Amino acid sequence: MRTRIILAVLVSLGLLGAAAGYTAVAGHRARSAAASAAGQVDAGPGPRILFRSTAADSYGRVATVSTGVPAGPRTVSGVACDRVYAAAGSVLCLRPDGPLATYQLAVLDARLRLRDSYPLVGVPTRARVSPSGHLLAWTVFVTGDSYNGGKFSTRVGLLNTATGETVDTLETFAVTRDGKPYRNVDVNFWGVTFVDDGHFYATMSTAGRRYLVAGDVAARTVRTLAANVECPSLSPDGTRVVFKQAVGGDPAHGWRLTVLNLTTLARTPLAETRSVDDQAAWLDNQTVLYAVRRGARASDVWAAPAAGSGSPALLIPDAESPAPLAG
Amino acid sequence: MYLASVDRPAGGVDRSKRIAGNVLALGAVSLVTDVSSEMVAAILPLYLVVGLGLGPAVYGLVDGLYTGATALLRLAGGYLADRVRRRKLVAGIGYAMSAVAKIGLLAAGPALPAIGAAVIADRAGKGLRTAPRDALITLSAPASDLGRAFGVHRAMDSAGAFAGPLLALGVLAWSGQAFDAVFVTSACVGTIGVLVLVLFVRDRRGPRPPVAAVRLRAAAGLVRLGPVRVLLLAAVLLGLSTIGDGFVYLLLQRRESLAIGWFPLLAVGTSLGYLLLAVPLGVLADRIGRTTVFLGGYAALLAVYLLLASPLGGLPALVVVLALYGVFYAATDGVLMALAGPLLPPALRTTGLALVQSGQALAYLVSSVLFGLAWQFWGAGGAIRAAAVTAGLALAGSALLLAGARRTAPER
Numbered sequence: 001m002r003t004r005i006i007l008a009v010l011v012s013l014g015l016l017g018a019a020a021g022y023t024a025v026a027g028h029r030a031r032s033a034a035a036s037a038a039g040q041v042d043a044g045p046g047p048r049i050l051f052r053s054t055a056a057d058s059y060g061r062v063a064t065v066s067t068g069v070p071a072g073p074r075t076v077s078g079v080a081c082d083r084v085y086a087a088a089g090s091v092l093c094l095r096p097d098g099p100l101a102t103y104q105l106a107v108l109d110a111r112l113r114l115r116d117s118y119p120l121v122g123v124p125t126r127a128r129v130s131p132s133g134h135l136l137a138w139t140v141f142v143t144g145d146s147y148n149g150g151k152f153s154t155r156v157g158l159l160n161t162a163t164g165e166t167v168d169t170l171e172t173f174a175v176t177r178d179g180k181p182y183r184n185v186d187v188n189f190w191g192v193t194f195v196d197d198g199h200f201y202a203t204m205s206t207a208g209r210r211y212l213v214a215g216d217v218a219a220r221t222v223r224t225l226a227a228n229v230e231c232p233s234l235s236p237d238g239t240r241v242v243f244k245q246a247v248g249g250d251p252a253h254g255w256r257l258t259v260l261n262l263t264t265l266a267r268t269p270l271a272e273t274r275s276v277d278d279q280a281a282w283l284d285n286q287t288v289l290y291a292v293r294r295g296a297r298a299s300d301v302w303a304a305p306a307a308g309s310g311s312p313a314l315l316i317p318d319a320e321s322p323a324p325l326a327g
Numbered sequence: 328m329y330l331a332s333v334d335r336p337a338g339g340v341d342r343s344k345r346i347a348g349n350v351l352a353l354g355a356v357s358l359v360t361d362v363s364s365e366m367v368a369a370i371l372p373l374y375l376v377v378g379l380g381l382g383p384a385v386y387g388l389v390d391g392l393y394t395g396a397t398a399l400l401r402l403a404g405g406y407l408a409d410r411v412r413r414r415k416l417v418a419g420i421g422y423a424m425s426a427v428a429k430i431g432l433l434a435a436g437p438a439l440p441a442i443g444a445a446v447i448a449d450r451a452g453k454g455l456r457t458a459p460r461d462a463l464i465t466l467s468a469p470a471s472d473l474g475r476a477f478g479v480h481r482a483m484d485s486a487g488a489f490a491g492p493l494l495a496l497g498v499l500a501w502s503g504q505a506f507d508a509v510f511v512t513s514a515c516v517g518t519i520g521v522l523v524l525v526l527f528v529r530d531r532r533g534p535r536p537p538v539a540a541v542r543l544r545a546a547a548g549l550v551r552l553g554p555v556r557v558l559l560l561a562a563v564l565l566g567l568s569t570i571g572d573g574f575v576y577l578l579l580q581r582r583e584s585l586a587i588g589w590f591p592l593l594a595v596g597t598s599l600g601y602l603l604l605a606v607p608l609g610v611l612a613d614r615i616g617r618t619t620v621f622l623g624g625y626a627a628l629l630a631v632y633l634l635l636a637s638p639l640g641g642l643p644a645l646v647v648v649l650a651l652y653g654v655f656y657a658a659t660d661g662v663l664m665a666l667a668g669p670l671l672p673p674a675l676r677t678t679g680l681a682l683v684q685s686g687q688a689l690a691y692l693v694s695s696v697l698f699g700l701a702w703q704f705w706g707a708g709g710a711i712r713a714a715a716v717t718a719g720l721a722l723a724g725s726a727l728l729l730a731g732a733r734r735t736a737p738e739r
Contacts, residue, residue: 004527007526011519012519015516015518019511019515023502023505023512026507027501027502027503027505027508030503030505031503082377123372123373123376123377124377125376141376184703185702185703186703190382231382244382251382277381277382278380291380295436296379296433296436297378
């Protein structure tokens with residue numbers, strides 16, 4: 001018995017020591033990434049792409065590259081975000097709020113100085129800024145909210161930085177499905193993309209189906225346009241959205257990036273055949289950007305032609321959350 | 328052995344207050360293992376969504392890898408443990424599977440099929456180990472003290488579940504939000520659980536039973552044993568009255584319009600009640616009868632539903648609901664095993680316990696889906712009233728069943 005107790009204590013101490021050592025090394029990794037030299041990022045309009053770096057020496061920090069040389073030298077800021085998006089010199093950064101696994105929404109200016117911050121309830125998944133830079137949209141994921149075992153719940157919030165108006169959750173908007181008023185407790189929204197400061201597109205899920213909806217902020221309404229559309233992203237000319245289409249209508253089979261023409265509702269699958277679980281962005285009217293995961297802490301930004309032709313190309317290595325700043 | 332003789336143990340059989348070393352060892356294994364599994368459970372949604380950048384739909388898929396397969400595995404594992412008379416080995420494989428799954432989750436990276444496989448391995452490990460572990464507890468304490476033995480085990484188990492999320496937060500804070508550090512720590516802690524099992528838990532193999540006693544036919548014959556059948560029926564019937572934690576907390580949250588951020592605290596309140604009451608209610612079950620305490624637990628659940636359906640509100644009602652919900656867990660989970668153990672022949676005890684657990688789990692699955700549908704059609708108020716009616720009928724029906732068994736048993 002004595003031998004067994006000594007053995008148990010020694011092996012347990014060894015295992016706990018290993019865990020503590022790993023944790024300490026991870027902490028050191030995070031601190032050294034945070035302490036490495038920070039440059040001055042310009043998030044204002046210009047020929048740059050803003051993104052979240054996943055390179056080992058700058059993991060999690062907001063950075064930019066020149067649109068002309070996207071794989072070339074990058075400017076890395078001292079600001080870390082889990083999700084980031086920017087337009088017209090206004091940056092939306094979703095990031096941890098203190099050490100206790102809670103999150104905050106931070107509004108930054110073009111030089112990444114903090115203008116305002118709000119606590120988030122839930123886990124941030126998507127961020128978007130309207131073309132004017134005034135309207136912000138974010139999606140959080142709430143596990144405890146699931147009223148049906150094994151399901152999840154998402155909430156979309158909106159904030160107008162010009163007027164201070166907020167929408168806590170799109171679930172308060174009136175829904176029109178297939179032309180008829182619709183109500184159901186299981187309605188979930190995620191993945192907003194803005195037309196202007198009054199109008200947006202988003203994903204709505206209900207009764208096991210996922211829809212593209214068009215929303216009106218002032219009227220507080222949304223109406224469905226098409227089914228099996230998730231995480232839309234509107235092209236700069238406003239004629240198409242790129243979205244992730246569940247293969248065979250079932251997210252368990254993965255997603256195919258697809259472009260939907262908003263006038264004809266014709267769908268064009270992109271040349272990218274890997275499953276992409278991301279809200280894509282547009283580099284210009286011909287090119288779509290999206291992140292492809294390589295590992296638990298590694299991701300690259302790829303580009304593919306919006307016409308469905310050609311082939312995908314690696315654009316920015318060690319990056320995710322791309323936001324083109326041109327325009 | 329019949330319900331009557333289990334329910335009212337002859338005084339002075341073994342009134343010593345010592346708790347069997349094997350029960351404490353199994354409790355320690357469960358405590359450590361629950362620290363390991365709950366620290367991962369607490370951060371898994373964060374890891375998938377923030378860490379890996381997966382859409383929320385993926386969390387639904389992963390979380391939906393449901394109990395159907397693991398329930399079957401639980402039965403198979405129970406039978407296997409009886410057949411080879413190695414309950415410790417089967418339980419150990421289950422614990423080890425879950426510990427390895429934590430590293431598997433980390434190694435899976437963003438590959439969804441690999442993440443799914445790791446989650447399934449984790450749950451399969453839990454399915455595999457539960458029945459052999461509970462069978463070992465019933466074989467490690469005198470029949471008259473089983474309520475207390477299970478109370479002690481469940482209290483230690485929920486203490487681990489309590490500490491797990493706190494440790495995960497600590498590791499996250501110390502490591503600069505590194506999810507991989509949580510998985511590594513969890514795997515190390517899980518390995519300690521396996522180590523404690525291997526070194527300190529003694530298998531109770533007993534004399535080799537006649538081979539025919541552990542054949543599939545004999546296992547299927549368990550349900551033909553009068554008292555076993557009655558208990559199984561009652562357990563399934565009562566299982567139909569459970570709607571699941573998620574719904575109970577959601578109803579509370581809506582009624583009290585709590586901010587969604589407080590949601591996790593509701594579960595903390597319930598586990599605190601369970602943790603504190605598991606031992607006292609187990610001892611009470613040994614004294615006044617396990618059937619009485621078991622049914623009392625479901626009466627507490629009925630009271631929870633009635634309170635949720637009533638217009639009473641405010642902080643006192645919230646605290647009372649959570650306390651009653653804790654009473655429900657403390658008076659039913661371990662007590663049911665203490666009730667079932669002595670009814671089952673030792674050679675088939677693991678199979679029998681697995682059968683009772685699977686029956687309850689299946690009943691719960693059905694009732695939670697039905698409750699979800701009721702919510703959609705009748706709204707929250709109608710659904711909770713329907714649940715209260717169901718719970719009342721199930722309680723009355725199983726009380727009659729169990730009382731009937733108690734009356735007729737001595738005459739057989």
